[in-house]
Amino acid sequence: MKVAIVGCGGLGNVHADSYANIPGVTVVGVCDIVEEMAQRTADRVGAKAYVSFSDMLEQSGCDIVSITLPSYMHKEFAVQAAEAGKHVISEKPIALNLEDARAMIDACKNNGVRLFVGHVVRFFPEYVQIKQQIDGGSIGKLGVSHAKRVGGHPGEVRNWYFDESKSGGVVLDLMIHDIDFMRWAGGEVRSVFGLHKNNGLLEYATATLVFESGAVANLEAQWGYPGPFVTAAEFAGTGGVVRCDSSRSKSLQVRKSAAATGGGQFVEVPQSPGYESPYELELRHFIQCIRDNSEPVVTAEDAYKALEIALAAVESARTGKAILIGQDTREVSPR
Missing domain, CATH: 3.30.360.10 (Dihydrodipicolinate Reductase; domain 2)
Structure with a gap:
């Protein structure tokens, strides 16, 4: 299972470290508009650094996108990832208004991918x-x-x-x-x-x-x-x-x-x-839900x-x- 991460702040690094401990999971790309932050995270997990999210979606070969961006950006990046056929794991809150939240849920459903939200x-x-x-x-x-x-x-x-x-x-x-x-x-x-x-x-x-x-x-x-x-x-x-x-x-x-x-x-x-890190337990659970198409603890x-x-x-x-x-x-x- 190949994962890409967008947002290389604190939780982006928590996600990167957690994925590194999950068997069968490889972080293939990390993205941040601050190139230095993206490169630092990439170096930690042996992934490629990107400053363009579109490039990462097109080039990394990822199956899943972890969104660890500021809350107001969740909808835009989740919809873009879903339309590219990628499963989405987003940090909470799902969005800042119900319209954006519903758009994220619908985009994932309509594109046949899963949406998970990190209520850790x-x-x-x-x-x-x-x-x-x-x-x-x-x-x-x-x-x-x-x-x-x-x-x-x-x-x-x-x-x-x-x-x-x-x-x-x-x-x-x-x-x-x-x-x-x-x-x-x-x-x-x-x-x-x-x-x-x-x-x-x-x-x-x-x-x-x-x-x-x-x-x-x-x-x-x-x-x-x-x-x-x-x-x-x-x-x-x-x-x-x-x-x-x-x-x-x-x-x-x-x-x-x-x-x-x-x-x-x-x-x-x-x-x-x-x-054990609750964040790692959470991400392990989400990955397993994708693998066996099971219902997550938090939908x-x-x-x-x-x-x-x-x-x-x-x-x-x-x-x-x-x-x-x-x-x-x-x-x-x-x-």
Whole structure:
């Protein structure tokens, strides 16, 4: 399986290193408009460097294109790759608006290729364990959950993050990780209520999700946090609580109820306490799905739904009203 990568920033190099560890996969081309960055990545994995994406599609012989570009560029390059007959693996978010997301999905479908979107939290071992605990009934019926994801402002490394039209801001770029995971763990979301504050170097948002089941999730995301990148999640049900916190040495904690028991060159990339890289696990999974035509853990439609919920959170913060999901984003008053 031959892979080409477009975008040689932090995640482009994460993809390159991950592919180098996957048997039967060869990186045959890397592309970036900054020739020096493309050449540096190419040298690391023994691939050819390109500054023209069209040239890479035509000359590299790739079967798959990994898109690790700024979010606002995902649609353009995904559609071009699909029309060239290449499978597409895109970093999240799938796009910055639903029209572009649907265009990406349709282009891949119409050209007989697969589209995968890197909602990598589904591959972090501690989050996988949480999902297993919930599905296994360890905490009973899910009631209330909380998640936070805070870190330094990526705009201090890559200036385009300050432009919401290019990055989507803290909700579409950062909180969307937890939005996707919450939907994976808790089911379909009925409504969203969001708050947002941005003063440049500090951007902070919260969102409350109400699920069709009646469960509620409270999410928090911040850029400009004066400390290390931190993630945490907690799910409380009728039978107990399951939680993880990256700031603690023990990544996963399960507490049963009494009745039941008796800085650098690139933007910061979240890490897992597990031995294996979640990014490598994710890319291995996507490659295997292409090989055996199986359904991925996270589908392109899942990525579309995560974007829909994230956009609803942004709209709610703008209007001060809750937004219903899947009903033309009709506005409703908060309960």
